[in-house]
Amino acid sequence: MPSGLVGMVGLFAVWEAASRSEVVPSNYLVPPSIVLPTMVSMLGDIEFLRAVIATVLAAVIALAIAVAVAVPAGLVLGSVPAVRRAAMTLVEFLRPIPSVALIPLAMMTFGTGPETKITLAVYAAVWPILFNTIYALDELDPLHVDTARAFGTSRVGVLTRVALPSAAPFVLTGVRLSAAMALAVVVSTELLSGGTPGIGRYIMVANSSGSYMDEVLAGTVLAGLIGYAANAGLERLHRRLFSWSTPKGVDQ
Amino acid sequence: MSPMLEVTGLGHTYEAKDGAHTAISGLSFTVENGELLCVVGPSGCGKSTLLRAISGLIRPSEGTVSLHGTPVEGVPADLAVVFQDYSRSLFPWLSVQRNVEFPLRDLPRAERHERAEEALAAVGLSAAARKHPWQLSGGMQQRVAIARALAYRPALLLMDEPFASVDAQTRFELEDLLLRVRREQETTVMLVTHDIDESVYLGDRVLVLSKSPATAVAALDVPLGAEREQIATRASEEFVDLRARVAGLLQAREPVEA
Numbered sequence: 001m002p003s004g005l006v007g008m009v010g011l012f013a014v015w016e017a018a019s020r021s022e023v024v025p026s027n028y029l030v031p032p033s034i035v036l037p038t039m040v041s042m043l044g045d046i047e048f049l050r051a052v053i054a055t056v057l058a059a060v061i062a063l064a065i066a067v068a069v070a071v072p073a074g075l076v077l078g079s080v081p082a083v084r085r086a087a088m089t090l091v092e093f094l095r096p097i098p099s100v101a102l103i104p105l106a107m108m109t110f111g112t113g114p115e116t117k118i119t120l121a122v123y124a125a126v127w128p129i130l131f132n133t134i135y136a137l138d139e140l141d142p143l144h145v146d147t148a149r150a151f152g153t154s155r156v157g158v159l160t161r162v163a164l165p166s167a168a169p170f171v172l173t174g175v176r177l178s179a180a181m182a183l184a185v186v187v188s189t190e191l192l193s194g195g196t197p198g199i200g201r202y203i204m205v206a207n208s209s210g211s212y213m214d215e216v217l218a219g220t221v222l223a224g225l226i227g228y229a230a231n232a233g234l235e236r237l238h239r240r241l242f243s244w245s246t247p248k249g250v251d252q
Numbered sequence: 253m254s255p256m257l258e259v260t261g262l263g264h265t266y267e268a269k270d271g272a273h274t275a276i277s278g279l280s281f282t283v284e285n286g287e288l289l290c291v292v293g294p295s296g297c298g299k300s301t302l303l304r305a306i307s308g309l310i311r312p313s314e315g316t317v318s319l320h321g322t323p324v325e326g327v328p329a330d331l332a333v334v335f336q337d338y339s340r341s342l343f344p345w346l347s348v349q350r351n352v353e354f355p356l357r358d359l360p361r362a363e364r365h366e367r368a369e370e371a372l373a374a375v376g377l378s379a380a381a382r383k384h385p386w387q388l389s390g391g392m393q394q395r396v397a398i399a400r401a402l403a404y405r406p407a408l409l410l411m412d413e414p415f416a417s418v419d420a421q422t423r424f425e426l427e428d429l430l431l432r433v434r435r436e437q438e439t440t441v442m443l444v445t446h447d448i449d450e451s452v453y454l455g456d457r458v459l460v461l462s463k464s465p466a467t468a469v470a471a472l473d474v475p476l477g478a479e480r481e482q483i484a485t486r487a488s489e490e491f492v493d494l495r496a497r498v499a500g501l502l503q504a505r506e507p508v509e510a
Contacts, residue, residue, distance in 0.1 A: 141340050151355035152328075
């Protein structure tokens with residue numbers, strides 16, 4: 001068994017034991033031996049698959065918008081001290097506000113369509129990418145900048161040909177953290193606002209219909225699995241693209 | 253004909269909250285076309301400030317720098333710098349080939365490739381073109397930095413303690429590489445070092461700077477000829493005599509007639 005799975009297996013074992021021994025009533029905490037087969041059979045249900053696709057699509061769109069907003073903003077905040085001084089108080093004020101606290105405002109503004117959950121997920125996903133971009137520029141080696149400038153590279157050239165590639169691994173780490181947040185916020189918004197189809201609404205409907213705790217938990221586990229897959233995929237991408245940022249020593 | 257580089261009355265003062273620091277003051281000298289001038293001075297005497305002023309990275313507080321007769325405003329187009337710290341001067345996300353091509357952005361692709369390949373061949377690194385800098389030894393990395401500067405075909409090549417961070421054996425190899433390449437390509441070079449032996453071994457002329465604020469103490473001709481050899485040249489009577497004179501001048505604080 002791969003050592004990475006020990007924690008997962010441990011969690012399922014504790015869950016199974018807690019449920020079987022009725023420490024937590026098993027009609028609430030349905031054991032994984034029932035939840036996992038339920039999840040598999042749900043994946044054969046076209047209605048549920050649509051919900052999963054809707055959720056994943058919303059999270060992917062939100063992540064793409066977050067990247068498009070946060071990377072340029074981070075480059076400006078990271079390289080123009082005056083803008084940074086002016087904007088940082090605002091940023092530090094906005095950042096701790098939980099996205100779900102903005103659900104009422106977002107619903108009033110965007111209605112109950114997918115715009116609401118996407119907007120809220122963008123809001124949550126922007127911060128890790130923004131901060132990682134800013135900090136990456138702080139770490140930019142001044143000698144790299146001098147080298148580029150001494151070869152006649154313009155200010156914009158230094159930003160795009162030196163600062164951006166040098167910041168890229170940090171930015172991708174931010175994207176990886178944001179992916180999980182975007183997914184969590186999309187599911188939460190679906191669950192709390194109920195508007196559009198998605199895993200969250202599926203969980204909510206199954207829960208309000210009373211006796212479908214196995215489906216509630218199956219949806220929850222699936223959300224976790226999707227998050228895990230997204231993270232693993234982005235980690236692999238990181239290793240492929242940025243082998244230079246983790247030098248493996250000298251080979252000569 | 254005007255000299256390749258003419259520095260007149262150059263001075264630079266860094267303003268800081270706890271008082272100003274004058275790094276160089278009243279510094280004047282020239283670098284002739286095709287010459288290899290070594291600038292030697294005690295540690296912390298403002299050599300880096302001098303290079304930054306010549307390469308246009310800072311605007312000096314006083315004096316002028318002219319490159320083949322034209323006053324330097326901003327970064328001159330036909331000048332390249334090789335820094336001491338090769339590991340931080342090469343871009344780790346680019347292959348060796350792309351690092352060398354970095355300054356050639358405005359050229360057509362084919363010409364960029366050709367120039368990079370030529371420069372890498374000149375420093376004996378053709379085989380490493382597709383590697384990344386961090387896969388190479390320190391000496392090889394500095395050769396990549398030299399190749400990058402050569403590919404740019406600068407009128408003036410500035411070198412800031414280029415061999416100070418490599419081991420002694422590699423250092424000898426790189427020194428001889430520099431001598432061969434500048435002979436082949438007729439490059440004008442100004443090389444800054446704190447190493448007296450190196451300045452005499454490499455230079456056509458040695459400019460001795462005083463302690464900070466740096467000012468020119470003397471310029472010394474090095475009549476050792478174009479062909480030099482690490483062991484024989486360094487053992488020659490002329491070499492030993494010259495290094496003693498440079499050492500003596502380094503002790504002096506006031507400008508003297510060399």
